[in-house]
Amino acid sequence: MAFIFLCSSLFLSAQNKEEITDQLKHIYKESLTSGKSYDWLDHLCNQIGGRLSGSLNAERAIQWANEELNSLPIDSVWLQPVMVPKWVRGTFEYANIESSPGNTINVNICALGGSIATPSMGIRSNVVEVKEMEDLARLGKEKIKGKIVFFNRPMQADLINTFDAYGGAVNQRYSGAAEAAKYGAVAVIVRSLNLRLDDYPHTGVMSYGDLPLQQRIPAAAISTNHAELLSSMLALNPKLRFFIKQNCKNYPEVKSYNVIAQIHGNQTPEKIILVGAHFDSWDLGDGAHDDGAGVVQSMEVLRLLTLNDFRPKNTIRVVLFANEENGLKGAQAYAEGVKNNKEKHLLALESDTGGFSPRGFSFDTSKKYYNRILSWKSYFEPYYIHLFDQKGSGADVNLLKGNALVLAGLRTDTQRYFIHHHSDRDTFDEINRRELEMGAATMAALVYLTDQLGLE
Amino acid sequence: MAFIFLCSSLFLSAQNKEEITDQLKHIYKESLTSGKSYDWLDHLCNQIGGRLSGSLNAERAIQWANEELNSLPIDSVWLQPVMVPKWVRGTFEYANIESSPGNTINVNICALGGSIATPSMGIRSNVVEVKEMEDLARLGKEKIKGKIVFFNRPMQADLINTFDAYGGAVNQRYSGAAEAAKYGAVAVIVRSLNLRLDDYPHTGVMSYGDLPLQQRIPAAAISTNHAELLSSMLALNPKLRFFIKQNCKNYPEVKSYNVIAQIHGNQTPEKIILVGAHFDSWDLGDGAHDDGAGVVQSMEVLRLLTLNDFRPKNTIRVVLFANEENGLKGAQAYAEGVKNNKEKHLLALESDTGGFSPRGFSFDTSKKYYNRILSWKSYFEPYYIHLFDQKGSGADVNLLKGNALVLAGLRTDTQRYFIHHHSDRDTFDEINRRELEMGAATMAALVYLTDQLGLE
Numbered sequence: 001m002a003f004i005f006l007c008s009s010l011f012l013s014a015q016n017k018e019e020i021t022d023q024l025k026h027i028y029k030e031s032l033t034s035g036k037s038y039d040w041l042d043h044l045c046n047q048i049g050g051r052l053s054g055s056l057n058a059e060r061a062i063q064w065a066n067e068e069l070n071s072l073p074i075d076s077v078w079l080q081p082v083m084v085p086k087w088v089r090g091t092f093e094y095a096n097i098e099s100s101p102g103n104t105i106n107v108n109i110c111a112l113g114g115s116i117a118t119p120s121m122g123i124r125s126n127v128v129e130v131k132e133m134e135d136l137a138r139l140g141k142e143k144i145k146g147k148i149v150f151f152n153r154p155m156q157a158d159l160i161n162t163f164d165a166y167g168g169a170v171n172q173r174y175s176g177a178a179e180a181a182k183y184g185a186v187a188v189i190v191r192s193l194n195l196r197l198d199d200y201p202h203t204g205v206m207s208y209g210d211l212p213l214q215q216r217i218p219a220a221a222i223s224t225n226h227a228e229l230l231s232s233m234l235a236l237n238p239k240l241r242f243f244i245k246q247n248c249k250n251y252p253e254v255k256s257y258n259v260i261a262q263i264h265g266n267q268t269p270e271k272i273i274l275v276g277a278h279f280d281s282w283d284l285g286d287g288a289h290d291d292g293a294g295v296v297q298s299m300e301v302l303r304l305l306t307l308n309d310f311r312p313k314n315t316i317r318v319v320l321f322a323n324e325e326n327g328l329k330g331a332q333a334y335a336e337g338v339k340n341n342k343e344k345h346l347l348a349l350e351s352d353t354g355g356f357s358p359r360g361f362s363f364d365t366s367k368k369y370y371n372r373i374l375s376w377k378s379y380f381e382p383y384y385i386h387l388f389d390q391k392g393s394g395a396d397v398n399l400l401k402g403n404a405l406v407l408a409g410l411r412t413d414t415q416r417y418f419i420h421h422h423s424d425r426d427t428f429d430e431i432n433r434r435e436l437e438m439g440a441a442t443m444a445a446l447v448y449l450t451d452q453l454g455l456e
Numbered sequence: 457m458a459f460i461f462l463c464s465s466l467f468l469s470a471q472n473k474e475e476i477t478d479q480l481k482h483i484y485k486e487s488l489t490s491g492k493s494y495d496w497l498d499h500l501c502n503q504i505g506g507r508l509s510g511s512l513n514a515e516r517a518i519q520w521a522n523e524e525l526n527s528l529p530i531d532s533v534w535l536q537p538v539m540v541p542k543w544v545r546g547t548f549e550y551a552n553i554e555s556s557p558g559n560t561i562n563v564n565i566c567a568l569g570g571s572i573a574t575p576s577m578g579i580r581s582n583v584v585e586v587k588e589m590e591d592l593a594r595l596g597k598e599k600i601k602g603k604i605v606f607f608n609r610p611m612q613a614d615l616i617n618t619f620d621a622y623g624g625a626v627n628q629r630y631s632g633a634a635e636a637a638k639y640g641a642v643a644v645i646v647r648s649l650n651l652r653l654d655d656y657p658h659t660g661v662m663s664y665g666d667l668p669l670q671q672r673i674p675a676a677a678i679s680t681n682h683a684e685l686l687s688s689m690l691a692l693n694p695k696l697r698f699f700i701k702q703n704c705k706n707y708p709e710v711k712s713y714n715v716i717a718q719i720h721g722n723q724t725p726e727k728i729i730l731v732g733a734h735f736d737s738w739d740l741g742d743g744a745h746d747d748g749a750g751v752v753q754s755m756e757v758l759r760l761l762t763l764n765d766f767r768p769k770n771t772i773r774v775v776l777f778a779n780e781e782n783g784l785k786g787a788q789a790y791a792e793g794v795k796n797n798k799e800k801h802l803l804a805l806e807s808d809t810g811g812f813s814p815r816g817f818s819f820d821t822s823k824k825y826y827n828r829i830l831s832w833k834s835y836f837e838p839y840y841i842h843l844f845d846q847k848g849s850g851a852d853v854n855l856l857k858g859n860a861l862v863l864a865g866l867r868t869d870t871q872r873y874f875i876h877h878h879s880d881r882d883t884f885d886e887i888n889r890r891e892l893e894m895g896a897a898t899m900a901a902l903v904y905l906t907d908q909l910g911l912e
Contacts, residue, residue, distance in 0.1 A: 029614035031551060158485035160894075161568050248586060309505060357813070384869075385614050386842035398494045403647045413840075413869060415890040433652060434871040438616075 002100065018309030020452065022404040024445050025377055027304050031441035033292075034168040036303055038433045040068065040296040045286035045428035052113075052283040053323040054086030054254045057261070062257050065320055067182075069261040069299065074307050079257035079258040081082055082333035084323040085113055086254045089283055090244060090247035093220060095189075097233055098124065099242040107226035109189065110201040111248040113326045114171060114208075115219040122245030123148070123187050123218065131232055133171060136183050141368035145184030147240050150234075151176045151190045152227050156416065159182060162195060163353070166421075169193055170204075187218045187244055191227040193418060199223045200423040201280050205326040222245060232366060256322045257332045261299075264453075265314040272315045273447050274348040274404070275301045276323030278331075278396055285426030289417065295320055296316035297410075300440035301447055312451045315344060324352070338403050347450045349443060350394025355436040356412035356422070360387025364398070364407040369455050375407070376449050385442055387411050403428035405455055410443055461538040462877040480835055480901050481640065483760050489898035492759055494889045495795060496524065496752040497811070499741035501884035506734040508569075508711045509779040510542030517735060518713050521776055525717040526756065529762050535713035537788035540779040541771060542710045543570055543804070545739055548701035549676060551645075553689055554580065554697040558820055563682035564643065565659040566740065566879075567704040567882050568629060569782045570664075571675040579604070579674065587688055589818030590626060592639050601640030604698050606690075607632045608647045610681055611874065616766055618651060618870040619809070622877075624647055626660075631872050634665040634673035643674045647683040655679045656879040661782040712778045717755075719762060720849045721907075727769045729903050730804040730860070731757045734780030734787075734852055741882035745873065748884075749892055750812030751776055753866075757903055758895035768907045772804060777852040780808070787852035794859050801860035803906045805899060806850025810876070812868035817842025817902065820863040825911050829862070832905050841898055843867050861911055 016239060031037070044061060053056040062079065069077045091104040093111055111117075128144055129138060131153040151172035155165040177188045189256070192202040201221040208216045222230065233240055253331065259279060266273065277294025281287020298318045305316055324331030338345065360380070361369055374388055392398070393407035400407060412435075420426040487493070500517060518535065518819075519667065525533045549567055567573075584600055586592060587609040599896040607628035611621040617691045626649060633644045648658040657677040664672045673770040678686065689696055714736060721727065733750025737743020761772055778786030794801065805817075816836070819826055830844055848854070849863035857861060877883040 028616065032614050157890075158488045160484065162890075357871055384843065387840065414892065415813055416888050419888075432875075433873050434613075434618075438871065 007072065021380065023448060025442045028441040030304055031300065031437045031444070032306060032324065032434065035300060035437045035440060037296040037300040037436050037440045040299060041288060041292050041430060041436065044292050044296065045288045049286045050283045050285060051279065051281050052182060052328060053084040054251070055257060055279045055283065057233065058256060058280055062259055064260045065279065069259065072303055074263045074302060077261040078155050080260055080333060081338065082256055082258060082322050082329050083253040084256040084329045085222070085327045086251040088249050090117070093246040095220070095244045097230055097240040098243060099233060099237055106229065108199055108223040109220040109244065109342050110203045110218040110244040112190065112221055113203055113282065114206050115177065115248055116247060117247040118187065118218045118245050121245070122243055122358070124243040125186055126239060127230070127234060127242045129231060129233060131149055133175070133323060134177055135401050136179055141183045144180065147185055148187045148189060149176070149180040149185040150189045150230060152231055152381050154191060155193060155195050157195055162409060162418050165195065166193055166418060173204050173221065174206055174216055175209070176442040177206055177217055178211050180319055181211055181217045185217055189220055189222050189242065189244065192221045192224050194224045195418050197224045197226050197228060200425050202421060202423040203284055204422045215399065218244065218246060219256045220246060258322050259320040260317065261302060261307065261313050262317040263302065263312060266311040267313040269315050272317050272343055272345045272346060274317050274345055274397065275321055275440065275443055275447055276319035276321055276396060277351045280319040280323050280325050282325060282422045284422065284424045285420070286428055288428045289354035289420045289426050290422065291352045293431065293439065294351030296352045297436065297440040297443055301444045305443045306448065314445060314451050316451065324395055328395060328399070334398040335403070338400060341441050343403070345400055346455055347406045347408060347447070348395045348397035348400045348404045349408045349410065349446060350437060351410040351443060352394050353410060353412045353414060354433045355415045355439060356409060356416060357435045358412050358439040360385050360411050361410050362389050362391045362393060362409045364390065364393045367403060368408050371439060372455050376453070379449065380445065383438070383442060410439060412439060461671040463781035469570060476835065479904060481604060483904065484839060486763060487756065487893045487900070488890065489894045491756060491896060493752040493896045496755060496848060497744060497748050497892065498884060498886060500752065501744045502750050504653055505742045506739045507735065509540040509712060509736045509782060510707070511739065514712060514736055518715055521715045521735065525715065528759055529718045530717055530758060533717040536716055536789060536793065538712055538714060538778050538785050539709040540712040540784045540785045542707040543782065544629040544705050544706060544707065546573070551676070551698065551700045551901045553686055554699060555693055558776060560820050563686065564655055564657050564679040565676040565700065566659045567639045568675040568677060569659055569660040569703040569738065570662050570706065571633065571704055572672050573703045573705060574674045574701050576701055576703070577688065579701040580697050580880045581642055582695060583686070583690060583698045585687060589631070589635055589712045590646040592635055593824065597639045597894050600636065603641055604643045604700070605632070605641040606645045606686060608648060609689055611649060611651050613651055618874050621651065622649055622874060629660050629677065630662055631665070633662055633673055634667050635666055637671050637673045641673055645676055645678050645698065645700065648677045648680050648681045649877065651874045653680050653684060656881050658877060658879040659740055662880045662888045674700065674702060676702060689754060700900065709722040709888055714778050715776040718771050718773040719758065720770060722767040723769040725771050728773050728799055728801045729906055730773050730775055730801055730853065731899055731903055732775035732777055732852060733807045736779050736781050737777040738781060738878045740878065740880045741876070742884060744884045744887050745810035745882050746874045746878065747808045749887065749895065750807030753892065753896040753899055757900045760900040761903065768908050772907065773904060781853050784851060784855070787885060789901055791859070792796065792856040794856060799859070802854035802863060802911055803862045803903070804856045804860045805864045805902060807866040807895060807899060808812045808850050809866060809868045809870060810873045811887045811895060814841060814866060814873060814895040816841050816867050816869050818845050818849060818865045818867050820846065820848045820849045821861060825862050828911050832909070835905065836901065839894070839898060866895060868895060
């Protein structure tokens, strides 16, 4: 690595290095002193709010972004149509634990995205607690049939990167219902994917796989505090009953849009550098960290790179992807378009790890381009950007594999992320302005370096 | 650097490296899954609270730490007496802007630590706004005499390390009153050292230098929102008057203590590895970040390094220093004792940058020892610890210069720090459990490496 670093540096004259260093300084300064990301996010979260695919709020958000991007001194803004799923939570969910007839304790749940409703009178049944998917086979139909399966494996707290802990627990939420239904369960309750104990249930996408309609069962998340409570009460009284009522519903797909905006390159406009984020969020909270932060940071990159009449060599494009949370339909439509139009992307960079202090990037690329980017590492040092790993990129840009030289994801400090993720706690007031702005500048810096120095 | 790194690595056999890697994993796991730092901090902040030097709360905190440390399986705990200043805020401060006679707007201020009171009827006078200390000489006695000087230079938002921004603005708070008094000012108002606009005034130590008692003038901080307001109103009406009333008071010094605890080394007990923090805080808020976090992290280091009957080679000592905020008397007493007893410290590590995600350390040491520590950098990589710079250590351990081979300070993510610092916003609910625990583990890791691998 050290050797490669020294070699690539030779391509830059001393003067160039200084100039680039100055430009990055300018980018960070502008973001931290006159940035627009925070005010944009304030509007998106507090004037519009959560923007689940297919909702009225999602439409309003798309319209707003279209207008805001049109107000920037850029070349074009357009909407790419895409059909997205429409799932609606309905009236709020209700659940309780019945320790003995008539003796109930209310608990906090929320339907998982894509779940069916319970019968209108709800479901009351005994509960089987499991930790692993394999527990289902071990217990078998005999012990599961007619019961509510309670998935209660906590996220692993000693994993330093909390996304690793998420990855180790998310199968309960995504596949729990489909698996439990095979053994005759009547509903599933999943411990919220939250590393701390609190009262907020966390939603998120689930799938019934290829389970026939009539075999599907309702699925909900329970707050971590109430998961602990239910588990304790079950230990004392395995005969207790759980009541769950929810009236969420899946509707036919509706039309939505990717919002796209760009500045044309003045040397090789056919080469595209993409920055993006997903525009949809869950309906709980206002989607500030997931992924409002990424949205306004991507917009800010475009704004920062149009200041002082700067013209990029390559086309810089922002894509606000529809429907990442429960379908990836926006990313699919965009990738399809890229393929059909034979567009060439140099870099596709996504921000989807919350508006926290940026630590660096993760890349999905060849050794050659990875080493090229590593040779820029010292430019990032003054900004405490140190992480340049190769552990994937982002859910949306990932679909551009084969049509982009470098896929990348911004990586932030993840310790607080799962307090907020997919819950009522993902709100604008939990965003720190400087951290958000540092993230935008860090993305702009990578885009600037890629544009000016090139990947070859 | 690369060369040195490779050489030092050779001293460790593969087996040792693996063992050390495992031990660090264990340290982090223990801190994140069974750590005591968060519960300790909860007690310190919510059952005791702010603990300004000389206050009853400071005494209660010392007693509590003494008891808690005595409950650990360590060799000794003792209190080192030290005389500390006693300054008391008195009843809350009051201030307003009088735009025309009888037409007033209340503004949020707090007395600076060490300031004298106003006369009991308060002070009402015209205001001179300045940005730089040099503005005083430029304006001269003629324009300052009889007026209130308003220091309104904001912290520089484009400095990435917010402590650099603090360093660039703190002279207004520390020396503003002494300097303005020389030109006949009757009081000073200082813009709070906060990077964002909000309603909380931030206190902190100030000094009159060698100004005679009768020339001293009251000094207070004003919230950033109200600093902006005052500045705007002054621009419209330079004749407006400001009213300030505060009844804080300096008392004679009182007795307090450094709290010290240690495990004896089983190979070279005469060599000491110190971890510490300052135990005093300001009276606003409950001193959670400054420096309750450092206190409980230091205690946690000792706890972590006594698990599973681990015995260190060298003596591991925790020092909770009295009176860092307004006198450094605890650090002075400790350093004096070290000198008198000819104690040898290998490492003295302080945590005083808040309970945020740890990023690394700053060192004050020779090139030799710095390179030695750099050779351990890869051990820290799994924990996202990347910062190993040479920009000082900590206010307390700094006094051990000449009696310690390595002085060091834990360095955290600083973006949020000055929201809280010295204000009502420095409270336990602003602490993230995982971030605090990561910091404790990171300190323990450096102590463990220093102990097991040695600095030579």
